[in-house]
Amino acid sequence: MAHAQLLISYGQAFVAPDRRLHRSSMSVRLPDAQLLKVKGGCAVISDSISRNTLAKQAGDLSVRGFLADYYSTPDHWDTKTSATRVLRALNGWCYSQSKHVKEGSFVSSLSAMVFREREAHLFHMGDTLVFRLRGAEFEQLTRDHVTDIGGYRYPSRALGMDGSVDIDYTHLPLKQGDFFVFTTQGVRGTLMPSDYVRLIRQNASDLDAACECLASEAKQRAQDRGYGGDQFCFQLLRIDELPEESEDHPGLIYGDLPIPPELTPGERFDGLEVLSVLSRNAQSRVYRVRDVHSEREMVMKAPSPELSLRNAYLEHFLLQQWVVERVNSPFVVKVMQSSRPRRYLYYLMQHVEGETLRQWAERHPQASLVQRLDIANQLGKAVQALHHRDIIHQQITPDNVLIDPHGKLVLADFSACHMREVDGHRHSGELLRQIGFNEHTAPEYALGDSVGRRSDQYSLASTVYWLLTGALPYTLTPNRLRSHTDLEELSYRSARTTNPEISAELDDALRRALDPQRALRFRRLSEFLHALRVPLGRVPSREEPRQESRRFWQGVAGILLLLLVLSWLLR
Known part of the structure; x- marks a missing residue:
């Protein structure tokens, strides 16, 4: 009888005088049966340069x-x-963070392999190493992306090295008994393919022991040849059992879910009771709902029942x-998790x-300028939080912003949000064109020009104005x-001209x-x-010590001047 479950064993070993200073990192995640079927198991290794x-x-x-x-x-x-998409987003974050550190960087080589059903998917950048042992055949699956500079080998492609990244992708079928070895560039020049085959086969019943033997022998070989042998790591996986072949596509669970029908207050739906209809438009329906078990109130957003399954907005809705x-x-x-499996296509958000x-x-x-500027600053922080994650909102308007009874602001609609790199090179303005422009939309959208963070800056400034x-x-x-x-x-x-309380400096900022x-x-x-912030008297904190320091030295200079005058008078 064929097994319906993918089974994988693994082992690991580090060689390092101080594990806290090791520049390599590795991990394996094998989730529960349902998630393993949908997403698969993962093995990852990363390595940064010694300097x-x-x-x-x-x-x-x-x-x-x-x-x-x-x-x-x-x-x-x-x-x-x-x-x-995850690697591109992670690359963008690492690259942006490296700009804010004085020494070092968040740059690393990385190899990640996903084992799903009867296949493996390898994603690689840099000089980390992945090998496959099948029978007596030992094969390297990754390519080294390195450059020689002054006798040192540096990765020529790595995570966080540039704003965009090229990722090597390899797709290969699995066989029961396959071994996969993950290690780093430091092992080069130590172990031969025959060494891997021998040590793995000798310790096939204990994969941790096999890794320890690989690390120990690599260290000894390195020392015999006169170079450092204190930075080795090995990760070894074995495919124990494969699921039976199937034509099903479990990864499409939510993509295959139907669009919810039109709902009215009082109806129950996936354990949720509809309390009210908040919005209906050509693209979506937004409902206020209550979880009948937890009594928690939330907001449910679903695609419009009229949408075709081929609609571009529907594809984006899933994102x-x-x-x-x-x-x-x-x-x-904030997005909320459903308390039970979904039978229809929707997602839940916190109710504000x-x-x-x-x-x-x-x-x-009659709200004062200070009150209005406080709200403007909160909206600016919301947009800034999105930009820190490389997300362009694209539809900042007064109707997509909520204010609670305490004056706290929450940005609540993401129908047109676009993630740089994640959406590839597709013109992000196409989605907004389908949803519809508004009076706060930046001019470049209507003209079909390229868009970006400064497009959000325009919409934010227009809403603040x-x-x-x-x-x-x-x-x-x-x-x-x-x-x-027409520009x-x-x-x-x-x-x-409309609000004389606005300073000339603030008006100039809005104009720009x-x-x-x-x-x-x-x-x-x-x-x-x-x-x-300046009209609110919120001068950046880093300027305050400068002012205090200036006043201190002015006082010291005054005292010295007084003492000098007194010394002249007492002569």
Whole structure:
């Protein structure tokens, strides 16, 4: 009788005088039966260069980050899509973080193999090594991406080395009894293929012992040849059993789920009771629901029942939950986990008791400039949190922002969000065009130009301008542009003409953030947010010590001057 479960054994061994200083990291994750069937098991190894002061952190972060994010990807994504998107997102994060450290970097070589059903999927960048032992045949599965500089070999391609990354992908069938060896570049010049075959076969009943033998022999060979042998690691996996062949595609569980029907208050659905309908439009339905078991109130978002299964928005809908789950900010709505398996296509978010920013502004026409700027700053932090995860919101408007009774802001709609690298090279404006432009949309969307973080900066500034003045910055709204010559008709209307309380400095900041030419806006969103904080008296903390230091030395100079004058008078 054929086995319905993939079974894998593994062992590991490190050689290091101090494990805390080891620059390599490795891990294996074999989840429970259901997740193993949908996502498979993972083995990962990473290695950073010896001269990197953050080598240990870089290696650990890349391994933990991949495993955490891979198993959080939507279940309808295939293995290649899930792993590639996770690695691109992780690469972008590592690359951006390296800019903020003075010494070292979050750069590491990485090899990850996903074992799913009867196949293995290998993702590789850098110079880590993966071998397969099948029978007596020992084969290297990875290519070395290295460059020789001054006698040292450096990875020419690695995670976090550049803003974009090329990932080697290999897909191969599995056979029962296959062994896979994961190790690092340091083992080069020590063990021969025959050594691997001999030591693995001699210790096939104990894979940890096999790894220890490999590490011990590699260390001895290195010492015999006169170079350091204190940085070796080995990870060994064996395919014990394979599931029977099947034509099913368990990875498409949620992709195959039907779109929910039209729901009305009082109906029960997947253990949820519909309390009210919050929104209906051509793309989606949004309901306030209550979990009948936990009594927890949440918001459920589902595609519109009229959508075709080939609709581009439906494809993007499946991405939204995973994208938003990556953001951890008090100003961004949180995705909630369902208490039971889903039978239809939807996702759940926290319920925020409050009103939209537009409703708030209508109810508080006498709100002070300080109150409005405080809300503007909260919205800026929400957008900044998205940008830190390389997410472009694309639809910042007063109707997508919620204010609770305590004045706390939450950004709550992600229908058009776009993740750089994750969505490949597809023009991200196509989705927004399908959903529809609005009066706060940046001009480049209507003109079909490239978009990015500064496009969000425009929408944020337009929403802030509206919040402070109740008007729009241009007579002709950018979403109605037809050609680049129409940009000349966009003449900025000073915010001070409508609200005299606005300072000239703040008005200039709004003018720059709202420039029709994307390249002329603030280079960083933080520069615009600084301009919003200054009217509130929130000078960045790093300037305060400078002012205190200046006052101290002015006082010292005054005392010395007084003593000098007194010495002259007493002569």
